[in-house]
Amino acid sequence: MNSVVSKPEKRRRNSDLTRVNIIAVATEEFADKGFAGARVDEIATKTHTTKRMIYYYFTDKEGLYKSVLEHAYSVIRAQERELDLEGLNPTAAVRALAELTFDHHEQHPNFIRLVANENMLRGEHIEKSELLSGLGAPAADLVSQILHDGQQSGAFRSDVDALDIHMLISSYCVFRIANRYTFKALFDRDLTDSTHREHLRTMLGDMVVAFLTSKAPS
Template sequence: MPTRNPAPAGPARRERDPAATQDSLLAAAVAEFARAGFAGARVDEIAARAGVNKQLVYHYWGSKQGLYQVALASVYARIREKERQLSMAELGPIQAMEVLVGFSFDYLAEHPEFIAMLADENRNKGEHLRESGPLQEMHMPFVEMLQATLARGVAAGVFRDDYDAIDLYISIAGISYFFFSNNYTLSAIFGRQLGSRPALAQRRRHVIAFTLNALRPDAASPAKRAKPRKLST
C-alpha cells in the first residue's frame, strides 16, 4: 500500500506580542489623531493602520478617549525624553540655552504630528490634558533643569536674574511653535517659502540669537536699569 505524503504545513501561526501590538496601535493612533483630530479620528481607521482588530483598542484602553489620552501623553513623553538627553548641566549656561533653543526648533521641524495634536487639544480646551496627572508630572524635571541653567547663568553674570523658568519655556516654545503652526499662512502673507531649507536655517539662527539676547543682563527693562534719582533739597 503506497505511503501517503503528509499534508503540507500551513503558515506558521504567529504568537501574539501584546507590547508590539500596543506600539503599532499607538503609532497608528498618533498619525490618525494628528490627521483628523480627536473628533474626526475613527477607531476603525486606527486599527486598519495598525493591521489589527479594532476590539484590541477597547481591550487595551477602554475607549477612543482612553487611546487619545495615551497617544497625547506619548508625544509629550518623546520630547521630554529627548530634552533630558541634552545634558544641559554639563554645558556652560549660554551653550546649554543655545542647545535647548536649537533642539526645540529642530524637534518641531521634524515632528509635525506633535504640532497637529497640540493644536487639536487646544481646540478642545485642554480637557484631555487636565485629566492626565502623569502629563503634568513629566514636565517638572525639565522645568527644574531649565531653572538650574538659569541660576547658573545668573551666578556667572551672563543671564538676567528676573526670569521665571516656566515663562522662559513658554517663550522659547512659542517663537518656534508659531512659526511652524502658521507656516503656510505666513508664507502666503509675506510671499516667501518659509518651509524651505534656507528659510528654516535662517529662522533657527534668529530664534537662538533672539533668546540669548533677551537673557543678557543688559537686556533688563529700562525701569530696572535706571538708577534711583536723588531728591532735590
C-alpha cells in the first residue's frame, strides 16, 4: 500500500527545501562579498525565487545573514557532538578533536570567510543571535572534558583552560585556509595542496599534544 503525503506535509517539505537552498546560495554570496556587498536580488535569482519570498522566510537581509551564520556554526558544533571519543585516552582524544577541526575548516572554506567578514563587522550580528550565543558552550564543554581527564591523570599541564586549547586549534586551522593565497604568493607553498595535507594535519595534532604534555613553567 503506497503512503500518501498530505498536502500540509508536502508544503512543509517544500518550504524546508526552499529554506535550505536559500541558505546554501546566501552562504556563497555573503562569504564572497560580505554583508554589505551581497545582494538579496542576486540570491533570489540564483535560487529561482523572489526577494519577497526570501523576506517571508528571513524577514530582511540581516535576518538572512544571521541565519547563514547560525547554520555555518551549527555544522561544526554538530560534528563535534558526533565525535566518538569512547575508549580514547586524553592525548588521543585531543588529537582527534584537532583533526576534526582541521578537516571541517578544509571542507568548509566559506565558514572561514564568513567568520572573517563578521570579525570585520566586529561581531555585530553574532551578538544579536540568541542561537549563536549558546553555540560556543558545546565546543568549550567538549575541550573541558578532555582537558579535565588529562589533568586528572597527570598527562596534561594544569595551567591552561578549554578556551586556550580551542584558540590554539582554531588559529592553526583558520590560518591554513584564510591565508592560503598570501602564503602561496610569499613562499610559493599552497597550504591546501594535497601533497602537504597529511603532514600539516599531523603537525597540528603533534603541536597540541606537545604543548599539553609539556611542563608548566615554574
